[in-house]
Amino acid sequence: MKYYNNDMDCKPGCDCGEDHDEIMTLTLELEDGTTEECEILKVLDFEGKTYIALLPFEKDEYLVYGCVEHGEEIELLNIEDEKEFEKVVDAFEEYFDNNNFFDDFDDDDEEEDEEDDKEEEKK
Numbered sequence: 643m644k645y646y647n648n649d650m651d652c653k654p655g656c657d658c659g660e661d662h663d664e665i666m667t668l669t670l671e672l673e674d675g676t677t678e679e680c681e682i683l684k685v686l687d688f689e690g691k692t693y694i695a696l697l698p699f700e701k702d703e704y705l706v707y708g709c710v711e712h713g714e715e716i717e718l719l720n721i722e723d724e725k726e727f728e729k730v731v732d733a734f735e736e737y738f739d740n741n742n743f744f745d746d747f748d749d750d751d752e753e754e755d756e757e758d759d760k761e762e763e764k765k
Contacts, residue, residue, distance in 0.1 A: 668696060668716065670705075683743070685709070688733045694718070695734050706731055 666682040680696035683704055687693075694709040694716070706727070708719035721727040738744060 668694075670696070670698070670718070680705070684734065684737060686730075686733060686737060688730060693721075693730050693734070704734075706734060 668680050668682055670678045670680055672678060678698050680698045683695040683697050685692060685694050692709050692711070694707050695704050696707070697704040706721065708721050710717045710719065721730060
């Protein structure tokens with residue numbers, strides 16, 4: 643699995659050679675043996691470690707893991723320390739807020755809400 647580490651100053655249309663419109667995904671294998679396909683939202687280097695934010699398709703909450711790259715494979719690591727986890731989530735939240743990351747998601751939700759309201763009015 644190859645992923646793209648989207649640096650803050652790397653934007654669509656840059657000359658990095660990556661297709662920023664392509665959704666990068668990762669398949670999680672859960673403890674019960676099932677799998678869940680997730681969008682890779684961001685890979686973040688923070689305090690000397692690498693972390694990844696994943697958004698399972700059809701869900702509205704993202705997951706945060708530590709990660710280690712082995713060639714083109716990624717090993718996900720649970721973040722056991724609660725303080726470390728909170729600091730990492732805060733770092734992702736700051737990144738997402740500073741880059742208006744979820745604006746497109748919010749716009750889609752607003753459009754769906756408007757459509758639902760119109761359907762309710764018809765009834």
